[in-house]
Amino acid sequence: MEKVFTDVKEKFLDIFSHTSKVIVGQTDVLKQIVISILCDSNALLEGYPGLAKTLSVRTLAQLMDMKFSRIQGTPDLMPSDITGTYVLEEHDGKREFKFQPGPVFANIVLFDEVNRASPRTHSAILEAMQEKQVTVGNKTFKLDKPFFVLATMNPIEMEGTFSLSEAQADRFLFKIKTDYPSPEEELEIVNRYTELLKDPSMKPILTKENVFKLQDIVRKVPVANDIKKMVVELINKSRKSKELIEYGASPRASIGLILAAKANALINGRNYVTKEDVIEMAFPILRHRIILNFEAERNNFKEDDVIKYLLK
């Protein structure tokens, strides 16, 4: 079994080295997306346009041998556009309704600019995320497993958008932040994409079965009681630090943080969780779960600054 952990580490190193052939930088983003998949959860991705969000997810889907689909959020996007709908078909002179599955019937769904979609569409995708099923008419359809939604949000151009409520945002395990590449990385991007005509093709490194197995292993990674206490204290502190935080994180954050720390340990080839795993995962876990108060905003503190303060 010890060899399994070493193999897992090597597999993920292999995955990251393959993604680096397509995507320059963004290592943390890719790692956090992988951790979300291993935790059988979903993630929010906040970043400016043109930061290879779609390319990252599509590449990971190829490497994990998963079906990938993309939904573009618009104000007129209807739930049936993503879940699918019944269409009238004629066979041998007989007309009948047949269910036409929507883009949500995939393993990895990239929901671009989720905050541009209407609240009705939000509730449809949230049902899919939470229940791993969709209801069309009076019929419920189970989604394929594994199922992972990566919803992106653009931090600019907020006019005409429907922000996710706190309760809706809480259902995403991570809020991953993407930033602009460094000048060196950008130079590499320019060199690579002005010379190549198309992206290099990727051969799968993991299968769906491997992903199921890894999701099972993640939940079995043992955690010390001190780590659990540390996590619970951190989440409680987020609720009590009224000097900076108006609303703190829910117990879902505690569960998510432990789970994410376990997955982080696994992809690092460890069969135990360390404090560093918790610290590393605390940022994407808490970022969308804390609401800063006026005093913090007046001082121009960002969520990450407050999380650093909580971790002290």
Next chain:
Amino acid sequence: MDNITDALKEVRRSLVLTRLFNRFTNTVLIFLVFALILTIFKLSWKFALIPPIIYLLPGIYNAFIKTSYKDVEDIVPDLEWQLRTAADNAEKQDEIVKSLKNLVLKNVKNIRSSFFFDEKSLVYKLVAIGCLSFIIVLIGSFHVNFGDFKGIFPTGFVNKLGKGAGGIFGENFAGVFDRKNDRDIYGEESVVELGNEEINLQITPENSLFDPSNLNNIENYDFTQSGVLNDIGASPDQSYEDRIKKEEQELIKTYLNKLAEYSNKKKQ
């Protein structure tokens, strides 16, 4: 489960014993420092027992109660979080926990007792203990002091303070370096300095109770008049009274009296 539990207990026990040893070493050191100070100021060394006891008791409590696997992990960073995780999940039997237990058992085997000792500090402490002991012995033997501080304490307290003053080793080792006692072995120091020179000694008659020059007719000298032997007397032996019956005692007395009378008559 038993293997890992035993291994974890063993590691913890090693650390507890090391901590106790360190604490005892420090305690001895503190005791000696205070004993030295008290000896110098001519106060009882027994009071030097108080600070080390105050220092030792929390140390024993901490060593036994508060020593945790985290303390072992702090000393052996390679085991960080492994011991605690294995200990907290000791009852679980799935493959992943088993793999962790195997890893911990493998790593625990590499732990040596020397990991827990700071050899340099231990050597310093032992040297300090040796030096302090020697200094205290010397000070006790030579009765070195910087003044009698018993006066600053209440009178009732003084007896206790003063009792045993002179150092913890002072009483037992006083003879080792005490030059006054050297006279028993080497004689008077001033005489030793004379070397082989001949000395004429004269006993002055004024200091004696009787004049030796008047001892010509010693048989007639009445010692009872000198006053020297007034306290010397005879009393019947207890065994004489105990063993001989009363009537027989009378008979023996009569016999002896008559024998004396006969002897006197014969002299006359």
